[in-house]
Amino acid sequence: MKAFLLKSTFLTIIVFIIGIILYSTVFKSYFLTVLPFTLLLFYLATNLVHAYLLRIADKSGSGFVSKYMAVSFMKMFFYLAVAIVYVIFNRENAKVFFVNILLLYIVYSSFEVVEFLKVVRQQKQ
Numbered sequence: 001m002k003a004f005l006l007k008s009t010f011l012t013i014i015v016f017i018i019g020i021i022l023y024s025t026v027f028k029s030y031f032l033t034v035l036p037f038t039l040l041l042f043y044l045a046t047n048l049v050h051a052y053l054l055r056i057a058d059k060s061g062s063g064f065v066s067k068y069m070a071v072s073f074m075k076m077f078f079y080l081a082v083a084i085v086y087v088i089f090n091r092e093n094a095k096v097f098f099v100n101i102l103l104l105y106i107v108y109s110s111f112e113v114v115e116f117l118k119v120v121r122q123q124k125q
Contacts, residue, residue: 004050004115011111012043015104030096034086038097041082042104046112049075053116057123079105 016039023031049071056067083101087094 001051001054005047007115008043008047008050008111011107012039015039015107032093032096032100034097035100038082038100038104042079042108045075045078046108050112050116054119057120076105 016036019035019039023035053068053071057064079101083098086097090097
């Protein structure tokens with residue numbers, strides 16, 4: 001878990017720096033003050049979900065796949081709920097917010113899957 005925390009922290013710093021560069025130059029007119037908080041939300045959710053998945057991977061071999069799918073669905077539903085609540089209160093920035101949520105979801109979900117597969121492969125050896 002420590003290695004995952006370090007890697008996810010590094011990923012978050014890289015995404016934050018890229019965001020600063022892009023939103024201070026090319027996409028300056030699209031910057032929303034809530035975007036750094038969405039990055040923090042993805043960082044925290046990814047780390048919490050990964051810790052939970054590591055815990056259930058040790059305990060249940062046969063039920064792991066169904067639990068993994070359930071957790072992934074709940075996480076995706078949570079992100080969608082956050083986006084919907086934001087849009088309800090701030091319709092004029094809905095497109096920008098949804099694009100950012102989608103990009104962060106792709107980045108963090110890909111990262112989580114790759115890192116979790118490494119752990120599972122190490123446990124099987």
